Structures are given as C-alpha cells and as structure tokens.
Amino acid sequence: MEDPAASRVTAEQFRRGMRCLAGAVNVVTAAFDGHRFGLTATAVCSATAEPPSILACINRATATHGAILGSRAFCVNVLRVEDADLANAFSGKQSGELRFRSGEWLRLSSGAPALASALTSLDCRLVQHMDHGTHTIFLGEVQSIVFGREGRALLYANGQYARLASLAQGEPLPEGFDRWVDV
Ligand SMILES: Cc1cc2nc3c(=O)[nH]c(=O)nc-3n(C[C@H](O)[C@H](O)[C@H](O)COP(=O)(O)O)c2cc1C
Numbered sequence: 001m002e003d004p005a006a007s008r009v010t011a012e013q014f015r016r017g018m019r020c021l022a023g024a025v026n027v028v029t030a031a032f033d034g035h036r037f038g039l040t041a042t043a044v045c046s047a048t049a050e051p052p053s054i055l056a057c058i059n060r061a062t063a064t065h066g067a068i069l070g071s072r073a074f075c076v077n078v079l080r081v082e083d084a085d086l087a088n089a090f091s092g093k094q095s096g097e098l099r100f101r102s103g104e105w106l107r108l109s110s111g112a113p114a115l116a117s118a119l120t121s122l123d124c125r126l127v128q129h130m131d132h133g134t135h136t137i138f139l140g141e142v143q144s145i146v147f148g149r150e151g152r153a154l155l156y157a158n159g160q161y162a163r164l165a166s167l168a169q170g171e172p173l174p175e176g177f178d179r180w181v182d183v
Pocket of ligand 1: 039040042060
C-alpha cells in the first residue's frame with residue numbers, strides 16, 4: 001500500500017521550485033568553545049516583531065549547527081552585493097577559521113561574530129529549535145541590531161548571485177499594475 005506520508009515531489013522538482021524563490025544572502029555565525037563558526041544561508045526570515053525574532057534553517061551536518069546549539073546564540077549578517085566573495089568563502093571555498101580572513105569581524109554581546117560591512121547584523125538568543133529532516137529550524141530572539149554599511153542586498157535566485165534593481169519610476173508598467181513602488 002502507498003505510504004500517504006511519502007512525498008510525491010521529487011528532489012529534482014523541489015530544487016527547480018526553490019530556484020524560483022529569490023532570497024537575501026546572509027552569513028549566520030556563532031562562537032563556541034573559543035572558536036568562530038559561520039556559513040552562508042538564504043533560509044533565514046523574519047518571524048515576529050513582538051518579540052523581535054527570526055528563523056534560520058541550518059543543516060545539521062555543518063559545524064555552525066553545533067556552535068549555535070552549544071552557545072544558544074547566533075548572529076545573522078545580511079550581505080551587501082559587494083560581499084559576494086564572502087558568500088563564496090562561507091559556503092565552502094574556505095573552511096573553519098580561514099573563512100573569517102575575508103571581511104572585518106566584530107564581536108557582539110552574545111559572542112557571535114558580526115561583519116562590519118554587513119547591511120545589518122542581528123544578534124540572537126536561541127529560544128527554540130526543531131529538527132526536520134536534514135536541517136534544524138532555529139528561532140532566535142533578536143537581542144541587538146547593528147547597522148554596518150549602507151548599500152544594496154546581495155540576492156540569490158535561479159542558482160546565481162544577483163542584485164536588486166529598483167523598478168524605475170516612469171518605465172512602462174506591466175499589465176495589471178497601476179503604479180511603481182519605491183524600494
Ligand atoms: C546561496 C547559498 C545559500 C545557502 N543557504 C543555506 C542555508 O540556508 N542553510 C544551510 O544549512 N546551508 C546553506 N547553504 C550551504 C552552506 O553555506 C554550505 O554547505 C557551508 O559550506 C556549510 O558550512 P560547513 O562547510 O562548515 O559545513 C547555502 C549555500 C549557498 C551557496
């Protein structure tokens with residue numbers, strides 16, 4: 001008999017769907033046992049404004065995963081488009097402490113490293129976590145926010161890094177739209 005819980009979505013279909021989901025690129029960091037850890041992550045989103053909290057989905061096989069659990073804290077550094085090299089370093093081009101050779105890093109009250117050139121760094125206390133498949137969904141309450149440098153967000157869409165482009169006022173509107181919105 002067919003298992004009703006079994007997914008009818010193939011891995012290929014899922015990957016194709018996710019390529020359509022454009023996301024901001026972040027480096028999620030933590031410090032534990034005298035060491036710094038971090039990885040590039042797009043699976044980050046706002047959870048609630050009251051209390052200020054965010055979600056981050058982190059693969060359980062990563063070194064940063066253990067550091068978040070151990071320190072009960074993490075920091076989300078939202079990257080600017082100029083920091084695409086850093087996103088590469090933190091997604092496998094470098095490993096361990098070598099990743100922190102890229103960029104200037106500060107230490108926040110949680111102990112987690114904050115990137116001086118990030119658009120913003122959200123320092124979080126871990127309040128809840130839930131394992132699901134290969135990943136853990138971490139819920140963090142934001143304890144402090146640092147605004148690093150002004151700029152535009154680095155995005156990841158359709159399997160590549162991308163930049164935000166404002167839809168300039170004055171350009172012809174797509175069918176069904178009655179005005180442009182400034183971003
Ligand atoms: C654009 C992009 C987004 C990523 N998003 C995530 C993510 O949200 N969660 C995650 O666990 N890994 C994500 N990864 C993969 C990790 O960055 C990568 O596996 C990293 O090397 C893991 O750290 P480790 O080498 O210390 O295990 C992403 C990679 C890229 C290039």
